């Protein structure tokens with residue numbers, strides 16, 4: 006992975022080369038803490054060991070009974086779905102096995118998806134570390150009934166990835182379902198490079214070994230200097246810019262196959278760093294599409310954003326036919342990829358022209374190695390940012406209140422949070 010931070014030097018907000026030197030000293034200290042945590046396999050830090058600890062042979066063996074299905078339906082939410090979705094979306098052109106993700110409880114969407122799937126040729130990949138997540142378990146119960154209604158024995162086509170105990174573990178044990186264990190010490194949002202994120206890709210016959218090789222190549226760069234590690238450098242620069250007012254980070258990949266990557270990054274960045282009144286809001290964007298929408302705000306709105314531009318250095322292209330359309334003849338003979346790359350560089354320059362901080366992240370290609378590099382580097386960036394900000398990177402206490410309220414509203418127990426829902430202050434305009 007290549008990171009270019011030239012467009013954050015002396016921008017507004019921005020950092021100076023002197024700041025970068027001081028930041029590098031802090032990175033060295035933070036790296037010592039991170040390395041210590043990794044060596045001790047401490048909760049959270051253990052995620053950065055995954056290129057060494059994940060067993061891809063075990064994953065392939067676990068899914069082997071399913072052969073080559075027509076489709077894989079992953080039922081999970083948050084880190085239990087987004088890592089797998091990122092890898093499958095990035096590598097979709099490498100397989101004929103469709104990947105679908107049920108990571109919300111919208112009844113119309115769920116009904117439409119189940120209606121469209123060949124349930125007798127679909128493997129249901131249900132993923133939950135806790136085994137208690139309401140959305141995942143509710144969806145699984147609905148999917149299981151749909152399979153039964155379609156005359157499909159769900160126990161023949163269900164794969165489970167979960168913890169040592171809980172509802173899903175009990176279900177897998179009771180029905181002898183093929184299963185994998187979520188890794189110890191790895192929060193869901195950091196689990197893309199583990200059984201959680203790789204089982205779906207393995208079911209699709211994708212190159213999970215290549216994903217880990219890419220991740221390993223970024224792991225090998227972790228050292229006491231931001232100048233040796235694109236991941237550390239990205240986290241440190243994003244932190245320094247947030248400290249100077251860039252409280253939003255627009256993650257803007259210039260590849261449709263990386264749109265899920267931006268969604269995965271949003272959970273990783275927000276749930277890890279949004280603590281004690283601190284954090285940097287991830288905005289999901291897509292190039293070139295959002296040049297015709299959000300770019301106006303990025304270039305002319307408040308000076309409170311970092312824009313992260315991501316692209317592959319190589320991509321398949323499609324020639325644009327010659328044309329005599331008024332003013333558009335310049336497009337003929339170029340490729341769509343040439344246009345997309347020109348727009349990437351133009352957007353980068355347009356932000357720099359207004360001293361708007363932006364960084365460039367590039368991978369050679371959107372392939373297994375490249376997506377592995379991206380995932381690992383962003384995880385290392387998140388851990389580095391969290392160390393520099395002094396926050397508890399690997400917890401997510403703020404998400405629990407809403408879970409209790411929702412559960413109470415459905416009669417799942419007595420929760421004061423649910424009572425607070427009834428106290429809503431109303432001011433309705435119709």
Ligand SMILES: O=P(O)(O)OC[C@H]1O[C@](O)(CO)[C@@H](O)[C@@H]1O
Pocket residue numbers: 082083084085132133134135136137138141192193194276401404
């Ligand atoms: O894998 P589980 O336990 O279902 O959790 C799913 C997601 O929900 C969260 O715990 C937040 O509620 C995330 O951290 C996690 O990725």
